[in-house]
Amino acid sequence: MSWLWPRLLTALLALLGASLLGGLVGYVASGTPWRAALAGAALVSLALVVRDAWRAHRLMQWLRGTQEGPAPRGRRFWGEVGYRVERALRLRERALEQERERLAQFLSAIEASPNGVMLLDSRDQIEWCNSVAADHLGLDPVRDLRQRVTNLVRAPAFVAHLQGGQFGEPLVIPSPRGDASLSIGVRPYGDGLKLVLTQDITERERNDAMRRDFVANVSHEIRTPLTVLAGFVETMASLPLTEAERQRVLVLMQQQTDRMQSLVADLLTLAQLEGSPRPPPDHWVPLASLLQRVQADALSLSAGRHQLEFHQEEEALVELAGNESELFSAIANLVNNAVRYTPAGGRVETVWRARAGGGGELEVRDNGIGIAKEHLPRLTERFYRVDGSRSRDTGGTGLGLSIVKHVAQRHGGELDVRSELGKGSSFRLVLPPARVRREPQVAALATG
Ligand code: ADP
Numbered sequence: 001m002s003w004l005w006p007r008l009l010t011a012l013l014a015l016l017g018a019s020l021l022g023g024l025v026g027y028v029a030s031g032t033p034w035r036a037a038l039a040g041a042a043l044v045s046l047a048l049v050v051r052d053a054w055r056a057h058r059l060m061q062w063l064r065g066t067q068e069g070p071a072p073r074g075r076r077f078w079g080e081v082g083y084r085v086e087r088a089l090r091l092r093e094r095a096l097e098q099e100r101e102r103l104a105q106f107l108s109a110i111e112a113s114p115n116g117v118m119l120l121d122s123r124d125q126i127e128w129c130n131s132v133a134a135d136h137l138g139l140d141p142v143r144d145l146r147q148r149v150t151n152l153v154r155a156p157a158f159v160a161h162l163q164g165g166q167f168g169e170p171l172v173i174p175s176p177r178g179d180a181s182l183s184i185g186v187r188p189y190g191d192g193l194k195l196v197l198t199q200d201i202t203e204r205e206r207n208d209a210m211r212r213d214f215v216a217n218v219s220h221e222i223r224t225p226l227t228v229l230a231g232f233v234e235t236m237a238s239l240p241l242t243e244a245e246r247q248r249v250l251v252l253m254q255q256q257t258d259r260m261q262s263l264v265a266d267l268l269t270l271a272q273l274e275g276s277p278r279p280p281p282d283h284w285v286p287l288a289s290l291l292q293r294v295q296a297d298a299l300s301l302s303a304g305r306h307q308l309e310f311h312q313e314e315e316a317l318v319e320l321a322g323n324e325s326e327l328f329s330a331i332a333n334l335v336n337n338a339v340r341y342t343p344a345g346g347r348v349e350t351v352w353r354a355r356a357g358g359g360g361e362l363e364v365r366d367n368g369i370g371i372a373k374e375h376l377p378r379l380t381e382r383f384y385r386v387d388g389s390r391s392r393d394t395g396g397t398g399l400g401l402s403i404v405k406h407v408a409q410r411h412g413g414e415l416d417v418r419s420e421l422g423k424g425s426s427f428r429l430v431l432p433p434a435r436v437r438r439e440p441q442v443a444a445l446a447t448g
Contacts, residue, residue: 018044122192138176225256266399279323287318305344313353316438330407333400334364340394342368358433367424380405
């Protein structure tokens with residue numbers, strides 16, 4: 001109220017002054033001061049009213065406009081009114097600006113989410129959606145705003161889910177483009193509003209299917225030898241067998257238990273590969289000792305039926321960084337496969353060579369039965385076999401190459417396969433520079 005009293009006082013003083021001046025002029029001019037005093041007071045009042053109206057008009061003009069420039073400033077009362085109105089407006093504008101920025105940040109955070117987010121009003125019209133939701137549902141995040149989502153996404157299951165009002169479980173539907181599986185969750189909020197969350201679960205579904213297939217395959221692989229074993233046990237228990245028959249049955253039973261043992265061993269290796277941390281990058285294993293062990297295995301598997309060759313193309317003493325038993329298992333699988341899939345009289349060559357840039361590769365080459373082109377992309381899948389009976393007859397589990405691929409990847413490398421049906425195959429285990437080191441002096445000493 002600091003403005004009120006000075007303002008009243010000024011108006012009173014102006015009125016008083018004008019009345020006195022008018023009275024004095026009236027008295028001097030006609031000897032009657034009252035009429036002139038009244039006229040003076042009325043003139044001053046009029047002037048005050050006009051001045052106020054003019055200043056109020058200027059402020060009103062500014063308020064009606066864009067309020068970009070400063071508010072009209074006068075002295076005292078109107079100056080203060082202009083200042084306070086402008087300050088209140090500027091504060092409100094700043095608060096609004098901050099709100100807008102916060103909302104933009106919030107929306108860009110949702111935009112960055114790997115999941116789709118869509119807001120629907122009470123009539124299921126799209127209020128907002130991020131680009132992931134738009135991509136999942138085949139929408140345009142700008143053009144389709146304010147459109148009813150059920151007019152745009154017409155999958156009957158989606159429409160029924162949204163209209164059914166039972167949002168406990170997420171809905172799984174194929175994406176409108178048909179190239180993915182979507183999980184759609186709806187969360188009601190506010191007054192009939194809905195938050196729709198979409199997620200691409202294609203990968204998850206594929207993994208689930210792979211897990212189911214894996215369990216089914218393992219069960220099948222175990223059930224077959226078990227059934228055979230059970231048959232033999234029954235035969236031995238119920239039939240009187242000659243010693244020769246008994247020996248024959250025991251050999252067959254031994255084959256089946258060996259088969260189950262290899263399967264369980266490979267399954268355990270796979271489980272260990274998947275569940276353990278990456279092999280250490282600083283534990284060095286001499287390549288020569290690995291190859292010696294693999295060679296011993298291959299010689300006994302081949303039993304003189306093949307020509308087996310092992311050699312190193314570079315002079316240095318090579319060491320590989322990683323897990324010794326994993327590396328052994330990978331190389332042994334490749335060499336044993338080459339022996340198993342190469343008819344008697346064939347040749348299996350295992351060669352280590354340096355690669356440009358510091359890494360190295362171990363190639364296992366054979367001139368065996370080879371593999372038709374269409375099988376190559378699937379060879380490293382678990383239990384994938386080109387010829388199931390041949391694999392089983394030679395003691396295969398169908399897991400060897402998936403173990404090799406895993407080991408290669410865990411050591412930062414890869415498995416490269418080339419093959420031609422009827423001509424032979426080449427499997428190359430490629431290792432990066434960080435996993436290979438050479439000691440030329442030691443090699444020189446060893447050879448010197
Ligand atoms: P398996 O235990 O059946 O040998 P793998 O995973 O080791 O399983 O190999 C998968 C399939 O790849 C084999 O069943 C076989 O058909 C084919 N394969 C692997 N190595 C060779 C090879 N050197 N020559 C021809 N076929 C091969």
